[in-house]
Amino acid sequence: MENPSPVEPVRIALKKSESLDIEWSDGAKSHFELRFLRRMCPCAGCQGERDLLGRTLLPVVRTTYDGPITARGAELVGNYALRMIWSDQHSTGIYSYTYLRSLSKIQ
């Protein structure tokens, strides 16, 4: 696949109980509520529960975890993704930059 100008974060700000903000190299900015990000976890274990691209988002969102979602941390994976470490012990979700960009459009 051609990918002439990959967009990557130039600034990542994580507020562990609220939100994740990303400034991208093309000047765009994304703001994600953590609950939203957790719900959209792209890992295999979570993927089966909902539409990945959000085209048919359920009117009532259901997750297997009802407690307050906070992030314990985030770490870069290579130069293409961000791994979120969640308060519910879940940390296998790798959020590629491409995925995050697509999420910022449907949020």
Ligand SMILES: [Zn+2]
């Ligand atoms: Zn997951």
